[in-house]
Amino acid sequence: MFEVPVLADLNLGVTLPSVFLALYATVLxxxxxxxxxxxxxxxxxxxxxxxxxxFVLNLMTYNTVDSAFFGMFTADPFSAFLNIISxxxxxxxxxxxxxxxxxxxxxxxxxxxxxxxxxxxxxxMGHANDLIVIFVGLExxxxxxxxxxxxxxxxxxxxxxxxxxxxxxxxxxAFFVYGSALIYGATGTTNLPxxxxxxxxxxxxxxxxxxxxxxxxxxxxxxxxxxxxxxxPFHMWTPDVYEGAPTPVTAFMSVGAKIxxxxxxxxxxxxxxxxxxxxxGQTTAAWQxxxxxxxxxxxxxxxxxxxxxTNIKRMLAYSSIAHAGxxxxxxAAAGTLGIGDKAxxxxxxxxMSYMFTNLGAFAVALAIEKNDGTGTNISDFVGLxxxxxxxxxxxTVFMLSLTGIPLTSxxxxxxxxxxxxxxxxxxxxxxxxxxxxxxxxxxxxxxxxNMFLKDGEGDPAAGATQYxxxxxxxxxxxxxxxxIFPFLMLNLANPITLAVIAP
Amino acid sequence: xxxxxxxxxxxxxxxxxxVTFIILVISRIFGPHRxxxxxxxxxxxxxxxxxxxxxxxxxxxxxIAVLFILFDIEVxxxxxxxxxxxxxxxxxxxxxxxxxxxxxxxxxYEWKSGALEWE
Numbered sequence: 297m298f299e300v301p302v303l304a305d306l307n308l309g310v311t312l313p314s315v316f317l318a319l320y321a322t323v324l325x326x327x328x329x330x331x332x333x334x335x336x337x338x339x340x341x342x343x344x345x346x347x348x349x350x351f352v353l354n355l356m357t358y359n360t361v362d363s364a365f366f367g368m369f370t371a372d373p374f375s376a377f378l379n380i381i382s383x384x385x386x387x388x389x390x391x392x393x394x395x396x397x398x399x400x401x402x403x404x405x406x407x408x409x410x411x412x413x414x415x416x417x418x419x420x421m422g423h424a425n426d427l428i429v430i431f432v433g434l435e436x437x438x439x440x441x442x443x444x445x446x447x448x449x450x451x452x453x454x455x456x457x458x459x460x461x462x463x464x465x466x467x468x469x470a471f472f473v474y475g476s477a478l479i480y481g482a483t484g485t486t487n488l489p490x491x492x493x494x495x496x497x498x499x500x501x502x503x504x505x506x507x508x509x510x511x512x513x514x515x516x517x518x519x520x521x522x523x524x525x526x527x528x529p530f531h532m533w534t535p536d537v538y539e540g541a542p543t544p545v546t547a548f549m550s551v552g553a554k555i556x557x558x559x560x561x562x563x564x565x566x567x568x569x570x571x572x573x574x575x576x577g578q579t580t581a582a583w584q585x586x587x588x589x590x591x592x593x594x595x596x597x598x599x600x601x602x603x604x605x606t607n608i609k610r611m612l613a614y615s616s617i618a619h620a621g622x623x624x625x626x627x628a629a630a631g632t633l634g635i636g637d638k639a640x641x642x643x644x645x646x647x648m649s650y651m652f653t654n655l656g657a658f659a660v661a662l663a664i665e666k667n668d669g670t671g672t673n674i675s676d677f678v679g680l681x682x683x684x685x686x687x688x689x690x691x692t693v694f695m696l697s698l699t700g701i702p703l704t705s706x707x708x709x710x711x712x713x714x715x716x717x718x719x720x721x722x723x724x725x726x727x728x729x730x731x732x733x734x735x736x737x738x739x740x741x742x743x744x745x746n747m748f749l750k751d752g753e754g755d756p757a758a759g760a761t762q763y764x765x766x767x768x769x770x771x772x773x774x775x776x777x778x779x780i781f782p783f784l785m786l787n788l789a790n791p792i793t794l795a796v797i798a799p
Numbered sequence: 800x801x802x803x804x805x806x807x808x809x810x811x812x813x814x815x816x817x818v819t820f821i822i823l824v825i826s827r828i829f830g831p832h833r834x835x836x837x838x839x840x841x842x843x844x845x846x847x848x849x850x851x852x853x854x855x856x857x858x859x860x861x862x863i864a865v866l867f868i869l870f871d872i873e874v875x876x877x878x879x880x881x882x883x884x885x886x887x888x889x890x891x892x893x894x895x896x897x898x899x900x901x902x903x904x905x906x907x908y909e910w911k912s913g914a915l916e917w918e
Contacts, residue, residue, distance in 0.1 A: 300887055303893060322901055325904055329907065
């Protein structure tokens, strides 16, 4: 008969940061009902407190390497590093939302538990050691985002954004599940280390018919996750959804959803399928060329189309597509045997630097947005250097960091990624990365030009309330500190090892 | 070869198709056959199957459906748990407690936000 497990088998200790946040969000949802609607700021404070507790728990368990829930859940420096990024993202997004929701007239207490639920989903995707957990995390990440994107109803753009994201997101989830089912069909397991072993066996025997199923499964999983991170053939939804969603939600989505998607991609490809080679003895995985192609297309289209945008939210949407391309470069590099760990480190370092910079850019965009959701054009930045010099200066740093200028965190991230790509032998891809990176300066610098060099009244930046200012300060501090003292995050990323040694 | 394990599923697929086919053929041959317009229309839970796709629906019914699903799932999980309750012991009790807690928060939320009031 089925042997009944005892509670100690679950090993709940190592799951503490994410499971605590999930439970906290559930309780907060119940507590929020009893908070009167004019004091919803208390819910925000409670949500921030929960994030801080989870952050501390995460730091306490940073160096543990252990698994829980019968091997479905794993805690290692990789997941702990991603937890740091996702928790800081949630923290800054809540700071951005507090006043924004009020002045847009869409203040709902449920917003904050929803952010916490999404964060839990992201954390679960980083912790996942099993395709099922990745799927649960993916849904937990997506469903609250669908709701939050449409939060600004009856505004038509926000409704469109929610519906578009929902329908396309559901499709992407279906792709991912189908891919997982095929991988399960080929290997007989959903556990990633076991998939790794099974794949080694399959590739060792020539003409194995499971190979075809495995390739299709891996392809479909890449499609499903590629949608979540907005990689190029699957990026069509991004500008519309980002433009329509309320700005703090867009800021959260542009970082959070990507962290989750990349975490799952790295886990599946580096832990599960590094040995997926067409012929035995090859040193590059079969998916390397695919990912490299996707990365190149993402870089080119993201950066080129961003030049043509006139709306700051659409421009940042295309810029976020382009930045997904740089992380994909790192993932493509992981396809060469032996540098999987280095590639994973560069990917997470890139994500951390991108997180601070992008949230800061969205925070400034949010500060000059009007109450009715207008004022998000790039021309609205004209004269900001006169009316709000400090804000304009920090926006300049964010734009330079997104371009990848030295002394900003964006440079460190790009440097790590290019290094990993060169080491893996994908020289062509690295060249595409450098060239598009230069091209991206065009649209980032245009904002700086608008703020300082063009004559204009200058926006009073009514949205720059105290909370938003704090969010900008935190992002600014992160961008500059990590740019000047990169060892702060490189040391954190150093112990990350993803590649499993076959036991 | 991993595909061998799917043989029972293939058998199930074939058998279910066959059974459906046989039932349809038998009722076609032996059953009385008196079609009317109503009978020939596709069955859609009592709603008129043909008409404009956009129509007004009271949102209350949707809420009731969601509530129904909430308790339906609860019963589906509770019944097998109750059958093997003694075997699962304290482990089962605690996992079920977590499940019940999440459901209760959902119910509390619905109740306080007024979803249970009909008018």
